[in-house]
Amino acid sequence: MSERKTVMSVNGTEMFSPPSNILIPTRDEGKKPVLDVRGLGIDFGGLRAVDEFTITVSPTEISGLIGPNGAGKTTVFNLLTNVYKPTRGAILLDGHPTAGKSVAQVNRMGIARTFQNIRLFDQMTVLDNVRVGMSNNIRCNFAESFLRLPGYFKAEKRSRERALELLSIFHMESEAYTLAGNLPYGAQRRLEIIRALATEPKVLLLDEPAAGMNPSETHALMESIRQIRDQFGIAIVLIEHDMNLVMGVCEGIAVLNFGKVIAKGTPDQIKNNEAVIEAYLGRQEKKEA
Amino acid sequence: MKKFLSRINRRDALTLLVLVGIFAFFFIMLETGAASNQFKNMIIPMSYYILLAISLNLMVGVLGELSLGHAGFMSVGAYTGCFLSVMLVEKFPELPMYVYLPVAMLCGGLMAALFGVLIGIPALRVKGDYLAIVTLAFCEIIKTVIINLEFLGGAIGFDTDSIVPDRNKALTLLPYAAFAVIVSAILIMNLVRSKHGRAIMAVRDNRIAAEACGINVNFYKVAVFGIAAFFAGIAGVLYGHNDVLLKSANFDFNMSIEILVMVVLGGMGSNMLGSVIAAVVMTALPEMLRDFSDYRMLIYSVMLIVIMLFTSAPALAGIRERLSLGFIKESLQKKMAKKAEKKKAGKEEEK
Known part of the structure; x- marks a missing residue:
């Protein structure tokens, strides 16, 4: 109020x-x-x-x-x-x-x-760097993460697809799995x-x-x-x-x-x-x- | 099946395989009676040290916060779990072990997690060396408080002999230990490979950038403190049930350092396999060196230095690479390819 x-x-x-x-x-x-x-x-x-x-x-x-x-x-x-x-x-x-x-x-x-x-997350892959940015837009609670419930796989799949989509803006899909620091x-x-x-x-x-x-x-x-x-x-x-x-x-x-x-x-x-x-x-x- | 395989991380699968292998080996050794007394006494300690190393790796390797208070969390779990077990066994002598031990583990873990969160909140204000000092102080405080609690046995120690009356403690406790360690390892690895795990690693790699990405840094720090403490607490319950007398003096600085050494030697980070192997080796090593009697600790420390140099000295990078799994696989593939080529060439010549 x-x-x-x-x-x-x-x-x-x-x-x-x-x-x-x-x-x-x-x-x-x-x-x-x-x-x-x-x-x-x-x-x-x-x-x-x-x-x-x-x-x-x-x-x-x-x-x-x-x-x-x-x-x-x-x-x-x-x-x-x-x-x-x-x-x-x-x-x-x-x-x-x-x-x-x-x-x-x-x-x-x-x-x-x-x-x-x-300021990148150097020890993480390019893909994971982008996925960190998505943390608040993709729902997956602690229980789903710990126990790998269906929600976890859904969230992982969606975030991976979305991240690759975003990477394609700069044509970086091929580097998705290299470490950001490299x-x-x-x-x-x-x-x-x-x-x-x-x-x-x-x-x-x-x-x-x-x-x-x-x-x-x-x-x-x-x-x-x-x-x-x-x-x-x-x-x-x-x-x-x-x-x-x-x-x-x-x-x-x-x-x-x-x-x-x-x-x-x-x-x-x-x-x-x-x-x-x-x-x-x-x-x-x-x-x- | 293929779909299932694609869903799990290869490194985690290997870690799991090694863990299952280790416990299968323990079972076989105990069941066949091939285990010496010395080995029997090492089995449960190895189990809880694996769990301790994995949980500390979550804190040090994944979150990137140096903690020297792991023994403190462990003692909270040990005392809570054992106190509960002793009470349950006294009140309901008929109660089977598969009821009260898991209950004790869960409660010990939860109590430790509570302490983890309580320490985590003030510890948010400090980082690096200062955090190490804060956690170290916590560990010492817990130790001193427990010594002064009469109902926990005080300085004499807490008698836990009644919980596991069995003569062959290792065999009785092993199923519980195996279950606790394997399930905990799966849970921790699942966490690391999830959205939350990535957020935790982001905090480690660059706190400012993580915040700018909308990650609640404080929440994740406290959460990891709680989670790591939870599993340390479970390990503590195992420790307490394996011993006949719980002495809070044992949960000192040295123990925290020992666990930290395992994590560092095994390699900090999202891969837990190193911690598992380091925990096994580090627990076995001092025992194996008993034959050297007086020189035991000397040899032990020299070996630690050698291992440390070998795993991190830049001058030895070449040798390390030659010994790495990836290199061996690659060279094997090359050899195979060469052989195939020779065969092909031979066939063509025949033609």
Whole structure:
């Protein structure tokens, strides 16, 4: 009951921050945003790592979060997944606040993520890595597992089939039985994305998915990101330094510097935004005449 | 049949086969009277050490948490089970063993599981070496508490002689031990190969990623503490029924370490076969070395060091590979293929 009340009160004041129309792709117009973040901020001691972070993400939008090193991009992801408790602000996922939920609960609510420094289950096979992601979507209780009741075999079969299906997105079925730790770097990144997808999220957060990939791999990844969006109908937020990828695939981009959003807009707007150019390249001193 | 075979993991099947083989061997040795007294005394200890090693492997190898409190869980099970058995035998002297022993095992296991969960909850806050210290402290606390409980015999020990009045204890207890160990091994292996087992291993491999995948890390940690303690408790009941006098001083740090050594030597992880073999060897070894009398423990420890080096030294990786089952199988297949080729070549020449 109390949970509903907080939603209501949020509803009462103002449901969503006024959507910057440019950021919402036409196909999502009029739809409720899946992720509504308002005034998010966190302090580490005296340091304001993130401040006044406000974005809305529509249900099938691909959006990018860019910014110079140390701007707070990964911190934003950690805030969105409740790894850090925000000092200020609120996150609404499909209208439900995520405040006070554990990391696992937030995942079950519908936010999945990948990590900048790859975090796979190295000693387990590729297939099992994906199946771990499915834990909450496939029912099989302890008794069924211990005694191998029919429910166990059903769950195992379903999870295996589903995992292979997911692996086929990146054409990784043939590597299903190798240990995740033995995969090459690029494949590990792709596996992380598949594992995150296996949790059936509404919002997928990708932290530097193209890091360490060569141009052709990056290009393939770009295609895959679009394919995932179309196939699963989910929103994707990605942090990336590879501007070809960001400009190529994102429909809306937010630029972060020193923990603050300095610009929001379409790729073209961002490319020509002076504040962004300044954040990346510095200000050009005007010569005295 | 084929369908059935495809449903079980090959390694688990092998483990099961070895277990059944071990117990069949015990039965035959006892039934035919071929077993020496020394061997007879080793049979039940081997059984409960197998169970202890498997259950500790679940905690150390599968969950990845170092626990030095396994002897503590075992003693909880032993005292609960034996106390119950003694009471039942006193109240109902007619009661057959196949009623009270399983009841004792179940209750001992459940009590140990309860303690496992109780220790597991505060232990969530610590990990690694610190967890080892916490569990070690628990083990010592249990020991001291039991010494001070008068109804459990105090420092003199708890007299359990009345439970199994039989002269030939090994033969009487063996069916129960075999049943308990084999069923427990099946249950544990089933768990490991299920959704829950994968979740537990995920916690071991990367806690943060496991959480991000929606896995309730705390729940699984406590659950494994409870499950591992349950089986340790059952092993404890076996221990108690095999002895004539339960002394809490026996369930000390050394015993926990002994079980841990078995798990480490057998290879930590989802494969339980190593733990089974290591438990058998480690229980037999000190007894077999009795002929060396004074040098027994010296030889025993040297052998441990040698085994340790052999199983983990990087310089010996080549030798290990040559001795592995997979390698032998492969080389056999190669030989067979060569032979077949020669035959073919010979036939063609004949033509």
